[in-house]
Amino acid sequence: MGGIMRELAARQTTGPAPVGVAILGATGSIGASTLDVIARHPAQFRVAALTAQTKVAELAALCVQHRPQLAVIGDPTREAALRAALVHAGLPTRVRSGVDGLLEAASCEGAAVVVAAIVGAAGLLPTIGAARCGKRLLLANKEAIVCAGSLLLDAVRSGGATLLPLDSEHNAIHQCLAGAASHAGVRRLILTASGGPFRACRDFSAVTPEQACAHPNWRMGRKISVDSATLMNKGLEVIEASWLFGFARAQIDVIVHPQSVVHSMVEFGDGSVLAQLGTPDMRTPIAYALGFPERIESGSERLDFLRMSALTFEEPDLTRFPCLGLAYRALEAGPTASIVLNASNELAVEAFLARRLPFTAIAAVIAEALSAPSPAAPGSVDEVLEIDALARRQAKWVIARLATAGAR
Ligand code: NAD
Numbered sequence: 004m005g006g007i008m009r010e011l012a013a014r015q016t017t018g019p020a021p022v023g024v025a026i027l028g029a030t031g032s033i034g035a036s037t038l039d040v041i042a043r044h045p046a047q048f049r050v051a052a053l054t055a056q057t058k059v060a061e062l063a064a065l066c067v068q069h070r071p072q073l074a075v076i077g078d079p080t081r082e083a084a085l086r087a088a089l090v091h092a093g094l095p096t097r098v099r100s101g102v103d104g105l106l107e108a109a110s111c112e113g114a115a116v117v118v119a120a121i122v123g124a125a126g127l128l129p130t131i132g133a134a135r136c137g138k139r140l141l142l143a144n145k146e147a148i149v150c151a152g153s154l155l156l157d158a159v160r161s162g163g164a165t166l167l168p169l170d171s172e173h174n175a176i177h178q179c180l181a182g183a184a185s186h187a188g189v190r191r192l193i194l195t196a197s198g199g200p201f202r203a204c205r206d207f208s209a210v211t212p213e214q215a216c217a218h219p220n221w222r223m224g225r226k227i228s229v230d231s232a233t234l235m236n237k238g239l240e241v242i243e244a245s246w247l248f249g250f251a252r253a254q255i256d257v258i259v260h261p262q263s264v265v266h267s268m269v270e271f272g273d274g275s276v277l278a279q280l281g282t283p284d285m286r287t288p289i290a291y292a293l294g295f296p297e298r299i300e301s302g303s304e305r306l307d308f309l310r311m312s313a314l315t316f317e318e319p320d321l322t323r324f325p326c327l328g329l330a331y332r333a334l335e336a337g338p339t340a341s342i343v344l345n346a347s348n349e350l351a352v353e354a355f356l357a358r359r360l361p362f363t364a365i366a367a368v369i370a371e372a373l374s375a376p377s378p379a380a381p382g383s384v385d386e387v388l389e390i391d392a393l394a395r396r397q398a399k400w401v402i403a404r405l406a407t408a409g410a411r
């Protein structure tokens with residue numbers, strides 16, 4: 004029996020109590036992958052809190068399976084239904100709802116680890132809340148760091164939290180930088196992008212939500228799937244990388260790698276390039292962050308080099324995928340532009356998924372939002388939320404106009 008296995012076996016009988024984990028966005032794709040990894044390590048981890056926005060039955064079923072002390076439903080009108088379902092199941096789980104409930108889950112005493120896996124800027128407050136409480140914060144909710152990068156990092160520092168990225172690219176870069184004494188020797192970060200379902204597409208006019216959500220390599224929530232199809236996901240990730248690792252736009256490159264085997268790379272001044280490879284399965288970065296600095300089993304399929312197809316790399320096409328260029332522009336313009344980029348993208352994607360806007364209008368909405376005069380950079384989380392709300396109001400008008408024009 005190897006060293007880690009021996010230690011795990013010892014913990015099972017005599018070791019410390021398992022570490023509590025709160026999962027914000029437990030009914031989503033990242034939530035499911037996290038619960039899968041945790042279930043493989045009952046001696047090391049236990050579920051302390053679970054949250055969802057609307058899916059009462061799914062959340063209740065997860066509570067029956069994982070027995071958290073706290074369950075939170077984002078939509079307050081569903082709190083009674085969740086409470087009734089848990090009482091019916093005979094669970095003593097505490098039930099809360101709304102933003103206060105999400106904040107309670109993020110700061111829950113029984114959880115040393117918080118997985119931030121809510122989609123969109125809706126995850127900002129609980130993510131910052133977890134940082135302020137000094138949690139080990141496993142960040143999937145990229146929109147939170149895109150909207151409030153410096154405020155989130157401040158909260159991590161002042162709260163004594165540890166921030167570990169779950170996004171596969173940033174998790175890969177974290178691994179590649181692990182042995183670097185400082186970032187001074189880094190020449191550039193290279194984020195890989197699969198290129199999404201429309202990598203070879205020339206005519207986007209008839210693209211449907213179903214096609215946009217059918218990602219070739221990853222099974223994900225609908226919003227991030229559309230972001231992958233427009234390459235906005237990579238744009239948000241460039242901004243995320245800039246905050247997480249402290250590099251300017253000029254030192255962050257994007258390269259299309261359709262096989263999604265190389266999850267990202269770091270090029271150093273001496274010419275060395277370190278890459279992290281693996282099958283495309285979010286359980287790998289989740290297990291890395293849960294176990295860090297140890298390595299724990301993730302359940303993901305191993306890479307088989309002898310059966311692997313060729314690994315290929317291409318330049319991203321900013322003409323066919325303008326959203327990536329818009330994100331570069333926002334990063335260079337400063338923090339307010341990133342909030343506007345994110346808010347207008349969230350609303351445009353929602354309108355596309357509701358078939359109110361064509362796929363190509365997503366970039367048009369964001370371009371128009373970014374061309375409006377920007378308020379000053381936010382100095383507090385409240386100011387981030389104000390800029391976000393204003394950007395959403397403006398994007399709604401643009402979407403209504405484009406939707407009416409399209410219907411004519
Ligand atoms: P998803 O749509 O599958 O799940 C989203 C979760 O957030 C659900 O549990 C939902 O109930 C909850 N939620 C939605 N709106 C909410 C609101 N307003 N308030 C509170 N909770 C709300 O999404 P996902 O694919 O799991 O992605 C989650 C986050 O992780 C996103 O920010 C995404 O960009 C990021 N991410 C996902 C993947 C992936 O493979 N799925 C990879 C990298 C990063």
Ligand code: MG
Pocket residue numbers: 170171172240
């Ligand atoms: Mg990613």
